Every structure is written in structure tokens, then in C-alpha cells.
Amino acid sequence: MIIIETRKRMQEYMREKKQNGLTIGFVPTMGFLHEGHVSLMRRASQECDIVVTSIFVNPLQFGPSEDLDRYPRDFERDQKIARENGTDILFYPSNEEMYPNDAGTKLVVTKRTEVLCGEKRPGHFDGVVTVLTKLFHIIQPDRAYFGQKDAQQVAVVDDLIRSYFFPVKLITCPTVREEDGLAKSSRNVNLNEKEKAIAPKLFEALTIASDKAKKGATVSEVRQDMLDQMNGLEYGKIDYVELLSYPELEIVDSFGQKTIIAVAYRFENARLIDNIIIEAVR
Ligand code: PAF
Numbered sequence: 444m445i446i447i448e449t450r451k452r453m454q455e456y457m458r459e460k461k462q463n464g465l466t467i468g469f470v471p472t473m474g475f476l477h478e479g480h481v482s483l484m485r486r487a488s489q490e491c492d493i494v495v496t497s498i499f500v501n502p503l504q505f506g507p508s509e510d511l512d513r514y515p516r517d518f519e520r521d522q523k524i525a526r527e528n529g530t531d532i533l534f535y536p537s538n539e540e541m542y543p544n545d546a547g548t549k550l551v552v553t554k555r556t557e558v559l560c561g562e563k564r565p566g567h568f569d570g571v572v573t574v575l576t577k578l579f580h581i582i583q584p585d586r587a588y589f590g591q592k593d594a595q596q597v598a599v600v601d602d603l604i605r606s607y608f609f610p611v612k613l614i615t616c617p618t619v620r621e622e623d624g625l626a627k628s629s630r631n632v633n634l635n636e637k638e639k640a641i642a643p644k645l646f647e648a649l650t651i652a653s654d655k656a657k658k659g660a661t662v663s664e665v666r667q668d669m670l671d672q673m674n675g676l677e678y679g680k681i682d683y684v685e686l687l688s689y690p691e692l693e694i695v696d697s698f699g700q701k702t703i704i705a706v707a708y709r710f711e712n713a714r715l716i717d718n719i720i721i722e723a724v725r
Pocket of ligand 1: 471575596
């Protein structure tokens with residue numbers, strides 16, 4: 444595995460690989476890699492000739508009162524994980540490389556962001572698509588790999604790729620979970636012991652909710668049931684519980700279409716998200 448820190452070197456390197464007809468798989472990350480990222484790197488290495496993983500904690504996607512400073516970082520550990528799981532090139536740019544002082548353009552997302560994290564974290568997805576556009580230009584991937592845990596991000600990136608005609612195939616991989624059901628996330632490290640014991644209840648509530656939906660409960664019954672389960676928890680508080688069509692992310696009044704049941708929950712130093720997507724129930 445080689446580590447590249449500048450966009451110039453990265454662009455030169457990728458140009459050469461593309462000229463040789465090699466397919467490029469791209470795993471964009473903000474580091475502090477976990478088994479969710481590992482599943483993306485492994486899938487990319489099965490499907491592509493070269494795997495590029497990027498590590499960049501993107502300041503543009505954090506709001507002023509969010510956890511940019513607390514976001515966990517460990518580049519030594521990340522290098523090892525990336526190397527052992529199929530990454531050929533680790534792209535590790537600085538803030539100055541990604542946001543040169545003389546550049547002042549950013550993208551704005553106008554669809555699929557009025558709800559869920561888009562509503563709760565204004566500007567977050569503008570930051571995500573801006574950095575991904577830069578990364579797609581630098582790396583020129585054929586396939587880009589994302590986890591379903593960030594389902595709204597997947598829906599927004601799907602729209603970005605279609606809106607800007609990127610020749611990139613979006614691959615969504617299943618959420619990787621701890622044995623107790625908690626979705627793997629870099630932010631889990633910021634949970635205290637008591638919160639760690641409660642956090643798996645998010646997935647438990649989602650599983651119960653999706654079973655109820657499949658058995659004929661209405662959208663409002665399922666939502667209320669989720670709220671009741673989560674309101675009863677000892678620590679933290681609900682940020683949202685929503686049921687929406689997927690990937691359009693529009694309000695639904697039945698389960699007659701593919702539907703996401705999504706939750707965000709705030710603990711003291713970590714805001715966790717999770718979801719289940721269910722196929723149309725007729
Ligand atoms: O999912 C993430 O880790 C980030 O949002 C991404 C896609 C790397 C963009 O900064």
C-alpha cells in the first residue's frame with residue numbers, strides 16, 4: 444500500500460492506472476476505520492483492480508456546534524487496517540490540499556435533505572457532496588462504496604452522481620453490526636459504559652418496528668411504537684424517528700413502497716444514527 448498526500452500526485456498516479464485500463468474502486472472515509480469500512484474495502488478489492496481509500500475529516504460537513512474537534516482520529520491504526528484489507532492507495536490529504544485558500548465554490552443539495560440528518564444538520568450534505576465531488580475528480584473511480592447505515596448520504600450521493608454525470612457506479616453495502624446489534628460507527632468510541640449498554644436498543648426498536656410493518660401495522664402505529672420504545676430509555680434523547688419512501692425520502696402514509704425507518708439518537712458525546720429499509724408491503 445502506498446500513502447499519497449497531495450492531489451497532484453494522486454491525479455498523476457490515477458491517470459497512469461486508468462490509461463492501463465485498470466478499474467478503480469473508491470472507499471471514502473473520515474478515518475478511525477472499523478469493520479464497516481473493512482467490509483467496503485474488501486468488497487472493493489473483490490470487484491476492482493485498484494482500491495483507493497481516502498481518509499479526510501471534512502470540516503465542511505460539520506456544523507459550528509458539532510463534534511469536529513472530538514471526531515476520533517488514529518492514522519497509525521488506520522494505515523494498518525487499510526493495508527490488511529485490500530487498500531492499494533491510501534489518500535490522506537490535508538485541509539489545505541482539499542480546501543485551498545483561493546477556492547470559494549461549494550455545492551448545495553436541493554433534494555432529499557429537508558428531512559432526517561439534512562434537517563437536523565443544516566449544510567451537512569452540502570459539505571458531503573462538495574468534498575466527494577473533489578475526491579471523485581482527483582481519484583476518477585469507476586465504483587464508489589458506501590455503507591447503508593448512512594442511508595440518506597447514499598440517497599444524496601446517488602443524486603449527486605446523476606446530477607453531475609459522474610461515470611461512477613454507486614455500491615451500497617449492508618450495515619455491519621456488533622453482536623448486540625449496535626451499528627458500527629467511528630463515533631461509538633465516544634459512548635460511556637452506561638450509554639454502550641443502551642445503544643443496541645436503537646436496532647432492537649427498528650427490528651420490532653419493521654416486523655410490525657410487515658405484519659400490517661400502519662405507518663403512524665409503527666412510528667408511535669418506535670417513539671414509545673425510545674422514550675423509555677434511561678439515557679440520551681431522540682433526535683428523530685421517521686418513516687419515508689426510499690431513496691426519494693418523501694413522507695409516506697402506507698408501506699406500499701420501499702420505506703426507510705430511520706432513527707437518530709443523542710448521547711452525551713455521540714449522536715448515533717441507524718435505519719432499516721423494508722420492501723413494499725402489499
Ligand atoms: O461517510 C463519511 O465518512 C463521509 O461523509 C464521507 C463520505 C467520507 C465524506 O466526507
